[in-house]
Amino acid sequence: MRFARTACLAAVAGIGATALTVVGIAAPAQAAVVDAGQACLTPDTNEAAAAARGGGSGLDHRGISAAEQRAITRQTNNQLAAKGVTAASGATALVARKVPVYVHVMRDRAGRGNVTNRQVARQVAVLNRDFSGLGYRFDLVRIDRFKNTAWHKDRRSGHYRAVTRKGGARALNIWLVDFAYLGIATFPWDYARRGAVDGIRVQYNSLPGGNIPHYSEGRTATHETGHWLGLFHTFQGGCTSLNDQVDDTPAQASPTSGCPAGRDSCPLDGTDPIHNYMDYSWDSCYSEFTQGQAARAHKMWTAYRA
Incomplete structure (x- = not known):
């Protein structure tokens, strides 16, 4: 973003x-x-x-075509089968969904970006609140602080993520930086080939207590963590039947701006899910993941992170 x-x-x-x-x-x-x-x-x-x-x-992750979406579905089903889990049961498989969290504070030499421990704790609390209905628990393991202006500005991101990342596939690494985006995420199916940089990068001022109007309640990290768990935007693919591959999120032609009640950008059934964490609404507008998104996230967790 x-x-x-x-x-x-x-x-x-x-x-x-x-x-x-x-x-x-x-x-x-x-x-x-x-x-x-x-x-x-x-x-x-x-x-x-x-x-x-x-x-x-308009993307906060690498682009995914409809053809690749279908390929990812096949790959995911193969992964589940290799673990002895069917595609249907993978959504509710009893796997541990405790997520260790490592936060990397990238401050510059003047100290900009040096968020407080309390802000980080509040951010993790937001994640736990927003994902509680999906059965995930985020546990803050450690906060690392680096004084490096280049890293603070997200330069050489492949390098700094590779040398600072902690934990395995289940570990959520959050790099707090100052860049022109709200956040950027990696997908779980990319972990096998890009595990060294797996995680989310988040604009440090979007944490609770930040100073960006409409975007400082910590919901950028929620949105990006949704991608990290395998969820697409609710407007993925636009007004199509494939869309985000979740049945209970109505098709959406374009991202939401603000919090426009009753917005309906697509002639297919349902109004736009403006309160969904995977849209582009204001932080204050967000309030939900759906059961379908929970099922998809659980399947992706079982296939790639369990």
Whole structure:
């Protein structure tokens, strides 16, 4: 998810530098400071939502085509079969779903990005609250702090993730950085070939106590963790029958911006699931995962992380 930026510059109190103002975003997390004295406004559009979450592509993960979606389904079923689990029972397989969490705070040499232990604890509490209905428990194992300006700005991300990542496939690594995105995630089916960088990168100002209007309640990490568990966006594939491969999330033509009640972007059954954590709504708009998403996440956990 990438920030939508205006051309305005506003002095950021307490940071001692000039920061780009971020406005008009509509996705589950953003990081930037808006100076209330600035008369800058970007229209609150669906394009802005996509830009906030994933840059020009509108994605906060690598692109997945419909053909690859089907290939992943076949791969997942093969993985489950190899473990003696059928595709149907894989959704409810009794596997341990305790998730050890390692948080990597990437601060720069001036100390920017150095979130507090309390903010990290509050973020993990948000994850536990949001995923409680899915049967996941997130346990904070440790917080590592690094003073490296390049890493803070998410430069050489492949390298810094590889040298700092902790734990195995079940371990959620969260790197807190300052970049033009709200968050970026890896998928569970990529762990076998990209395990060294498995995890989520999150804009540090999107944690609880951050200062991004509409995106500082910790729901960016919830959204990205959904991807880490194998969930697609609710608008994956647009207005198609394949969509996000979850039956109880209505098809959605485009990402949501804000929290527009009754939005219906697709002629297929149902209104847009604007309150779903896998849309691009405001943090305050989020409130649910569905049973279908729970079943898919459990299947992916069993196949790739158990």
